[in-house]
Amino acid sequence: MDIETLVSKLSLKEKALLFSGKNNWETYEITRMNIPSFFLSDGPHGLRKQEGKADHLGLNASRKSTCFPTAATIANSWDETLAQKIGKAIGEEAISQDVDVVLGPGLNIKRDPRGGRNFEYFSEDPYLSGKMAASYIKGIQATGTIACPKHFAANSQETRRMASDSEVDLRSLLEIYLTGFEIAVKESHPKAIMTAYNKINGVYANENAFLLREILKQKWGFEGFVVSDWGGSNDHVLGVQNGSHLEMPSTGAAGANEIIQAVQSGELSEQILDERLSELLTVLLKKKTSKETLSSNQESEHHQLAKEAALKSAVLLKNEEAILPLQRGTKVALIGEFAQQPRYQGAGSSLVNPTRLESTVEAIKDYPLEVVGFEPGYATKTASAEATLQKKAIELAKQADIVLLYLGLDESSESEGMDRTQFSLPSNQLELVSALKQVNPNLIGILSGGSSFDLSFDRDLKAVLTGYLSGQAGASALLDLLTGVASPSGKLNETYPIRLEDTALSDHFPANGKAATYFESLFVGYRYYQTAGVPVKYPFGFGLSYSKFNYSDVKIGDNGVSFCLTNIGNFDAEEISQLYVSTRSTRNFRPKRELKAFVKTFLKKGESKIIMLPFDAYTFRYFDTETNQFEIEANRYQIEIGSSSEEIKLSATIEREGTTPEGKKQVEKYPHYFSGQIKQVSLSEFETLLGREVTKREENLARRKLFENDTIGEMQFAKSVLARLAYHILDYKKRRSEKKGKPNLNVLFIYNMPFRAIYKMTGGQIDREMVMGILMIVNGSFWKGIRFTLKARRHNKKISKKILEED
């Protein structure tokens, strides 16, 4: 039966049910018509299939699966083949665990180093993000499993994540925040996409017709289905109307009832409903459902792949006196708690229960080193014995030629649901570095952390190798690199600024009012530092090797650029070459340079290769707000080939014909966007760019009426004493857990969620009407609110019975 016929045979109630989840992870089945239920599971770097108590914050256990390095790590490999292999492995594990849709990869742009989920995202650059995501998706979908890239779009902070409006000018939205998704959609055809929690320019992502219909469907030709983030559907009917298909998790019968009412009242046409349902079922019913279990052999193959991924993604940042690789038999002291308890993934919905977990303390036994001992040196949770730990580490360091010092961001500083508050490593780790330096100058820092942090302490280290969050097999991968089994070949997917004050958003991140103002426009990451001339610690695209490479013979043609790459060192190794484009214009402001292509090449020592990097649809384009489409400006362009964004090895120029008539000069209108001096952008300069006024921050902290899209945390301003008391209890719990160094994700989630989410996250127990009743109580009408809530509860039960139980 074709899909249209199938849809025409469904009752309105059956159709309506298919637009919401049946529970936390599954869709409804319609047995009568042979429509099965489908299972959706996190996540980006390994499967998190929950079979017991379900939650979307990684709090309860899930089945074991391979924990690959997180996206932030894999992006350092700049290796699309590798990303595709990982995607395929995740897809295979999904099949063996009966999962139909993998909720990932995540490809939001890292706007600031403090973004809580940066570790789950690929890069500060849309081109690199898009290419890596496309490869992942190709891999996942090659197995028949559906990939669901997320979070579409402009979702770059965790604070108030469900109640924040990303105010971003159209050009930056398209060039920075959407280009990665565009590449992924056009190159890998994901069969699903997850919308973000936030609003974009005033409209929730899940009901944003501009994003979902105009861009995703019409411009990019997306043919999959759209799913809300968990609890992220605001107005379900409007969502369906504007291009969303599935709200997750379950809202019981209430979601279906909203659709039924809307169709019956004529608010939503049944024709649109049928269209959406056909789009959804076309994808789901085509999904292959051949169940295979993962053989134990495949389990070790995936572990090996996790190791390969960690090895190809680690970045060597410093190697003074060529202290690395370590010589056979070197006498080393192993110091740092993370050598024993690895920091290998981040917290939240992406948390994987690994099939195995390597630790350096164990893994090092297989390497030809003389290990004089291990000492944790610091505690990851505040411990009173800190001084003793340090003392023991110092004693151990004295006995060795070289100290392998494992440091990094701790788990509590990187998690979904909260943004980082610190840019530095914990002080106990920094104190340990200074103390060890006094007794042994040969310190080698092996770092973990899913985002950039203050590395000024590396003046005390001879070498620095960062593994980011390197997954379950990270320990042996890094030891392979340290001992020279292979050369490091990763390069940074993001910039490491010198100080937090140097970042474009230093005083503005995260936004804790209703709107996050993206006043920096295009100037994210290296686009900012380089244009504004701000020196950085380690630039985007940077990474050392044990070998050396020579770049020569650049040739430019209309379709691309070629050059010769030679390995002139003493080590077989891989090199990542990057192509940047820049042009000077008085019509359109431009970042100093932008990444437009890259390639990773393996060369044996002494070997040379001619490398060709073709231009593509993204190489010269910019978004023109007057013609409302991407255009090419008639101009002379500089094509640069670099080993990083700052180390340009070759360059050539090329003239391009334009696609748009000569525009007006805009330098006077946007002086600071032309100079890149983002910190000097005035409100009016940004508002001119945005084309409207920004949402003003509510300075008035007085008691006020709260609405369904105000956050629970805003109960501090509530009119009711009870509500304020509830706020204080929540706030106390939040602060207490933060103080303990283990933030309570559940509490944080509740704190930042809007009242509306009570309806969206309680599986139908509480519906929208009941939330209205709760709000009456919060707003000071206690008895009226109680009566209203109770009445709504009775009604909800009746509807539930009618929709879920009656035939």
Ligand code: BGC
């Ligand atoms: C996260 C998503 C995740 C979903 C399901 C949400 O809180 O933002 O990335 O896929 O939960 O766990």
